Ligand SMILES: Cc1cc2nc3c(=O)[nH]c(=O)nc-3n(C[C@H](O)[C@H](O)[C@H](O)COP(=O)(O)OP(=O)(O)OC[C@H]3O[C@@H](n4cnc5c(N)ncnc54)[C@H](O)[C@@H]3O)c2cc1C
C-alpha cells in the first residue's frame with residue numbers, strides 16, 4: 001500500500017515502532033519510527049538530518065525511494081509527486097508513516113547537511129540587472145560575519161521585501177563565492193517577487209534569506225554530463241559548471257538551454273564565453289518559435305536530444321526548469337536508454 005485513508009493509518013498506527021534504514025549515498029543510518037510519527041519527524045528526533053523544507057508535502061524536497069517495507073502517505077492530500085512516482089516507490093518523508101522495518105534510498109550524502117548547514121540571515125542587494133526582456137540577475141551580498149556554504153545546485157529561500165511571502169531561488173554563482181550570491185529570476189507578468197523586481201528592487205535593499213537547501217547537484221561519478229535547462233533553470237547549471245570545469249577533466253559536457261520565446265533568452269554571451277574557456281563544453285540553445293538569433297535553433301530542449309547525447313553509459317543527466325519540460329525530458333532520456341538513476345532533476349514549482 002502506498003497511499004492510505006487516514007482512519008486506516010490510525011488503525012495501523014497501533015502497530016509497534018519500526019526501524020527504517022536510510023541509505024544515503026555515503027552510508028546508512030537507521031532510525032526508529034514510532035507509530036504516529038512521520039519518517040522526517042522520527043529522523044529529526046534521532047538527530048539524523050534529512051533534506052526538507054515545507055513539511056506539508058508540497059515542495060518535494062524530502063523525497064526518498066522505498067526499496068523494502070511498507071511506507072505509506074495519507075490519502076486525500078495534494079502532493080508534489082505524481083501517482084506514477086509513488087507507484088515506483090517514491091515517498092515524501094515528511095508525510096510517510098512506516099509499518100514494519102523498511103529501507104529508503106536517498107540520492108544525497110548525509111555529510112552534505114553537516115557541511116552546508118541552513119542559516120537565516122539578512123543579505124543586501126548588490127546588483128539588479130535586467131539580462132533579457134523577462135529575466136533579472138540579482139546579486140546578494142552576505143554579511144561578513146556570516147559563514148555560508150552551499151553545494152552547487154542548491155537553493156535558498158528569500159523573503160520578498162515588503163511582504164510575508166517566501167520564494168525559492170537556485171544559486172547561479174559557484175560554490176566558492178560564499179559572500180556574493182548570484183540568482184537569475186524570471187519576472188512574470190504578476191507575482192510577489194516579480195512585482196518587487198520590476199517595480200522596487202534597488203541596490204542596498206535588505207532581503208532575508210534562509211538556506212542552503214535542496215539535494216540537486218552533481219553526482220560523484222566522473223563521466224560525461226548532459227545538462228538540460230528550461231528558462232531560469234539555467235541558474236543551477238551555471239553553478240555546477242564551475243565545479244565541472246575543475247573536476248571532470250576531459251569528459252564532454254553538453255548543455256541544452258531552451259526558452260519558449262526569443263524574448264525570454266538571456267546570457268547567450270556568457271554561455272559563449274564559457275565554451276571558450278571550457279574546452280569540453282558544448283552549448284545548444286533552442287527556442288520554441290522561429291528565430292533569427294545567431295547560433296540559436298528552433299525547437300525545445302527535449303526535441304534537441306538525440307541518442308548520441310547518451311551513448312556513453314557513464315553519462316549523468318541534470319534537468320532543471322518547469323515541471324512539464326522536466327517530465328518530457330525525463331521520458332525522452334529513458335526512451336533513449338538512459339538509466340533512471342543517472343537522471344537528476346530540480347523542478348521550479350511555484351514556491
Ligand atoms: C527549488 C526551487 C528553485 C527555484 N529557483 C528559481 C530560480 O533560480 N529562478 C526562477 O526564476 N525561479 C525559481 N523558482 C521559482 C520561484 O521560486 C517562484 O515560484 C517564481 O519566481 C515566481 O515567484 P513570484 O513571487 O514572482 O510569483 P508568485 O506570486 O508565486 O505567482 C504569481 C503567478 O505566477 C504563477 N507562477 C509561479 N511560479 C511560476 C513559474 N515558475 N512559472 C510560471 N508561472 C508561475 C503562479 O501560479 C501565479 O499565478 C524556483 C522554485 C523552486 C521550488
Ligand code: FES
Pocket residue numbers: 051052053054055056057058059060061062063080092093094095
Ligand atoms: S518537506 Fe516539502 S514535501 Fe516534504
